Amino acid sequence: xxxxxxxxxxxxxxxxxxxxxxxxxxxxxxxxxxxxxxxxxxxxxxxxxxxxxxxxxxxxxxxxxxxxxxxxxxxxxxxxxxxxxxxxxxxxxxxxxxxxxxxxxxxxxxxxxxxxxxxxxxxxxxxxxxxxxxxxxxxxxxxxxxxxxxxxxxxxxxxxxxxxxxxxxxxxxxxxxxxxxxxxxxxxxxxxxxxxxxxxxxxxxxxxxxxxxxxxxxxxxxxxxxxxxxxxxxxxxxxxxxxxxxxxxxxxxxxxxxxxxxxxxxxxxxxxxxxxxxxxxxxxxxxxxxxxxxxxxxxxxxxxxxxxxxxxxxxxxxxxxxxxxxxxxxxxxxxxxxxxxxxxxxxxxxxxxxxxxxxxxxxxxxxxxxxxxxxxxxxxxxxxxxxxxxxxxxxxxxxxxxxxxxxxxxxxxxxxxxxxxxxxxxxxxxxxxxxxxxxxxxxxxxxxxxxxxxxxxxxxxxxxxxxxxxxxxxxxxxxxxxxxxxxxxxxxxxxxxxxxxxxxxxxxxxxxxxxxxxxxxxxxxxxxxxxxxxxxxxxxxxxxxxxxxxxxxxxxxxxxxxxxxxxxxxxxxxxxxxxxxxxxxxxxxxxxxxxxxxxxxxxxxxxxxxxxxxxxxxxxxxxxxxxxxxxxxxxxxxxxxxxxxxxxxxxxxxxxxxxxxxxxxxxxxxxxxxxxxxxxxxxxxxxxxxxxxxxxxxxxxxxxxxxxxxxxxxxxxxxxxxxxxxxxxxxxxxxxxx
Numbered sequence: 001x002x003x004x005x006x007x008x009x010x011x012x013x014x015x016x017x018x019x020x021x022x023x024x025x026x027x028x029x030x031x032x033x034x035x036x037x038x039x040x041x042x043x044x045x046x047x048x049x050x051x052x053x054x055x056x057x058x059x060x061x062x063x064x065x066x067x068x069x070x071x072x073x074x075x076x077x078x079x080x081x082x083x084x085x086x087x088x089x090x091x092x093x094x095x096x097x098x099x100x101x102x103x104x105x106x107x108x109x110x111x112x113x114x115x116x117x118x119x120x121x122x123x124x125x126x127x128x129x130x131x132x133x134x135x136x137x138x139x140x141x142x143x144x145x146x147x148x149x150x151x152x153x154x155x156x157x158x159x160x161x162x163x164x165x166x167x168x169x170x171x172x173x174x175x176x177x178x179x180x181x182x183x184x185x186x187x188x189x190x191x192x193x194x195x196x197x198x199x200x201x202x203x204x205x206x207x208x209x210x211x212x213x214x215x216x217x218x219x220x221x222x223x224x225x226x227x228x229x230x231x232x233x234x235x236x237x238x239x240x241x242x243x244x245x246x247x248x249x250x251x252x253x254x255x256x257x258x259x260x261x262x263x264x265x266x267x268x269x270x271x272x273x274x275x276x277x278x279x280x281x282x283x284x285x286x287x288x289x290x291x292x293x294x295x296x297x298x299x300x301x302x303x304x305x306x307x308x309x310x311x312x313x314x315x316x317x318x319x320x321x322x323x324x325x326x327x328x329x330x331x332x333x334x335x336x337x338x339x340x341x342x343x344x345x346x347x348x349x350x351x352x353x354x355x356x357x358x359x360x361x362x363x364x365x366x367x368x369x370x371x372x373x374x375x376x377x378x379x380x381x382x383x384x385x386x387x388x389x390x391x392x393x394x395x396x397x398x399x400x401x402x403x404x405x406x407x408x409x410x411x412x413x414x415x416x417x418x419x420x421x422x423x424x425x426x427x428x429x430x431x432x433x434x435x436x437x438x439x440x441x442x443x444x445x446x447x448x449x450x451x452x453x454x455x456x457x458x459x460x461x462x463x464x465x466x467x468x469x470x471x472x473x474x475x476x477x478x479x480x481x482x483x484x485x486x487x488x489x490x491x492x493x494x495x496x497x498x499x500x501x502x503x504x505x506x507x508x509x510x511x512x513x514x515x516x517x518x519x520x521x522x523x524x525x526x527x528x529x530x531x532x533x534x535x536x537x538x539x540x541x542x543x544x545x546x547x548x549x550x551x552x553x554x555x556x557x558x559x560x561x562x563x564x565x566x567x568x569x570x571x572x573x574x575x576x577x578x579x580x581x582x583x584x585x586x587x588x589x590x591x592x593x594x595x596x597x598x599x600x601x602x603x604x605x606x607x608x609x610x611x612x613x614x615x616x617x618x619x620x621x622x623x624x625x626x627x628x629x630x631x632x633x634x635x636x637x638x639x640x641x642x643x644x645x646x647x648x649x650x651x652x653x654x655x656x657x658x659x660x661x662x663x664x665x666x667x668x669x670x671x672x673x674x675x676x677x678x679x680x681x682x683x684x685x686x687x688x689x690x691x692x693x694x695x696x697x698x699x700x701x702x703x704x705x706x707x708x709x710x711x712x713x714x715x716x717x718x719x720x721x722x723x724x725x726x727x728x729x730x731x732x733x734x735x736x737x738x
Contacts, residue, residue, distance in 0.1 A: 030111045032171055033060025033160055034180040038272065039108035040155055041188055044068035045270075047153065050195055050213060054185055057202040059177025061160050061168065064116075065202070069152040072124035075131055078144050082118060082135040084110040109155075110138045115164060116157040123149045184272075185209055186225045190299055191267045193221045206549055218299065222251060230297060233257035239335035244324045245308070248332050250300040252340070258294035260720050265299040269309060274318050277325055281333040285340060293720060300332065444521065447577050451520025456625035460632075461516050468711025472722070476506065477708060481701045487645050490697050491725075500723040504640060507700040510710045511594040511636035515579065517709060519628070523593045524580035530587035533612075537564045540609030567616040578628075579635055594639040595703040607641040643703075645696045 030036045037060065044052050047070025057063040073081060080086045084107055112118055113135040123130035130149025134141045161168040171177055182199055189197035189211045196213030200206065211221050223231035233256055239248040264279050266272070278300065286296045308323040322328075451457065475494040479501075482491035488504035515522060538561045541548045548560070568575070568583060575581040582589040591608070611634070619630040704710065716722045 034184050036112050040066045047071050054199040055202045059174035060181050064157045067154045073122040078133045082109045082113040082138045113138050116160040119156040122153040123151050187265050190221050193218050237339040239332050245305045247303040253297040255289040262295040263297040267301045277329050281329040285337045448520040467713045469714040473711040484697050497727050498725045502721045503700050505721050507640045508636050510704045511639045512632050513710050515594050515632040522580040524590040525593050526590045530589050533586050534565045536609050537612050540613035543610045545610050546613045564616040592635045611638040
């Protein structure tokens with residue numbers, strides 16, 4: 001009420017309602033679904049669980065379910081289970097000094113019940129059956145009901161933040177929240193390897209994470225959670241001090257493994273916490289062995305005297321305070337540095353995971369021989385014959401010019417790839433390239449005009465223009481290819497700067513933008529012999545990358561194959577008109593060619609089966625803009641995959657191999673008596689054949705440079721896609737006196 005005349009303008013101090021107090025407190029404890037899961041998971045571990053199963057729907061906002069096989073909750077404790085300051089782990093304040101359990105405040109379940117609808121099903125060892133109870137605002141709704149169940153507890157939190165719309169809207173997308181939930185499970189599974197953890201999306205047939213528990217070690221779990229690539233680079237280390245009374249154990253990545261941000265998993269007395277002190281200490285150790293902007297992966301478990309740790313300093317328990325923090329951090333830093341130097345005695349600069357790939361020539365062989373190799377494909381358009389250019393007349397006495405120390409020099413032996421790549425053309429010119437009469441040309445023009453007039457395509461292209469960085473895009477489009485580093489990375493000279501570039505990511509973005517600009521008129525590879533759709537789809541489903549599990553009896557492979565093939569057949573007309581993907585009579589006739597590759601030499605279509613599965617499952621066919629975005633992204637990935645070097649193929653510069661090797665091979669075969677002729681013939685033969693891994697990376701780079709309209713975001717520099725190694729002007733200042 002507005003105060004009247006003569007009244008005190010200050011509002012009266014009143015006691016807040018208990019519900020308001022509890023909801024304010026709940027907002028501090030449960031910030032997002034991942035915080036709620038952390039509290040519930042710690043309760044499971046306190047209950048002595050050996051198996052914990054987490055189910056998530058919509059990132060935990062719609063439903064968060066956690067099951068354990070712990071000792072359960074007594075029936076008599078159910079009425080006050082979700083009330084504030086009720087706990088079985090603390091009796092008096094002095095107990096905090098030696099607390100060994102995760103929970104101690106009695107606020108976790110109470111806070112969750114104030115922001116979500118909570119259902120608890122539990123059965124203890126002394127109970128004859130399980131009981132289920134529901135809670136809202138920390139109060140039990142009705143008496144517990146008996147039900148069937150097993151020993152342990154299942155807690156379900158539904159509609160999280162249903163009464164706090166602002167908080168719910170402030171959270172990220174469901175996928176972001178799901179990733180945070182999964183990260184919590186991964187970290188606790190790493191620290192508790194003897195406990196079996198599972199995490200899956202509700203309704204999914206397979207788990208995103210499953211650890212065996214039992215006798216597994218943290219290194220075993222790291223291999224399951226983060227993959228063999230990281231696990232084989234990890235080393236174990238320990239540190240301890242009797243004076244500061246602490247012990248430390250952990251896993252850390254060696255100098256051959258890097259990430260874009262420091263991944264520190266820190267547990268102090270079994271609590272998952274954050275510490276800027278330890279993060280800075282670890283970054284300092286690795287700064288001497290890792291490239292700039294590259295960081296390590298470290299898991300650290302500290303065991304401290306409980307009397308030296310204050311756990312009650314943060315609402316979500318993400319921070320703790322303890323004595324001798326700086327000294328302990330320095331001792332851990334010293335131990336980690338010692339092990340890092342020992343493991344860094346040998347360095348590997350070209351680390352690749354070698355996977356078996358079936359040769360493309362035998363990928364789709366059938367009993368009757370009617371299935372052709374996936375690599376037998378030809379582009380649908382012929383390149384215009386290049387006219388020879390007349391050499392310029394030069395004066396006999398060249399003029400004296402000043403040398404530019406920042407000049408970008410190229411190798412005169414580096415061949416042009418113009419014969420393999422179609423020159424950039426406008427969309428209208430591309431529409432006129434189709435072979436056919438005037439009526440077909442008119443039809444293609446109409447399809448192209450209709451596709452380009454779609455508002456969703458215009459919006460997607462506008463988004464690219466707004467996000468593009470002109471300076472970076474120009475540098476990449478005018479760059480010079482230097483050589484390969486790995487299967488995906490290559491060295492480019494961008495003006496005066498030498499850069500390590502992820503060619504794969506740049507090519508995917510380039511192909512995506514090309515598809516948007518040519519939507520309705522995309523060139524294609526026409527297969528010499530059509531491929532059976534269902535047989536190819538079946539191979540894709542059986543691919544390990546599809547997620548199909550042959551041990552699951554409730555999923556029929558034939559039904560799944562028919563479903564995937566049915567989706568593609570239903571969309572066949574749209575795919576043919578918009579992206580050049582043609583399906584006729586249950587056979588694949590042509591495939592999209594987003595990068596306009598003119599020669600099929602070296603193009604490997606081993607990724608085609610999995611591409612068909614991704615096209616059916618990952619594209620949202622219900623909403624236009626989302627559909628076209630997903631469609632172009634998926635096709636762009638496929639068009640780059642067919643050009644990437646095979647994982648079994650060594651990535652080496654063919655020109656760096658000594659002439660002696662080529663000479664010996666030719667002479668031993670008895671081909672040439674003349675040495676010079678042998679070397680030259682070997683070089684010509686290598687040029688005329690299919691490109692090796694080096695040439696494939698060069699092709700991708702050339703495809704990027706051919707597309708003058710392609711733009712890239714400045715984020716490519718920040719996320720490590722384009723990494724500046726050294727600048728020519730800086731080197732010139734060092735060597736200018738030479």
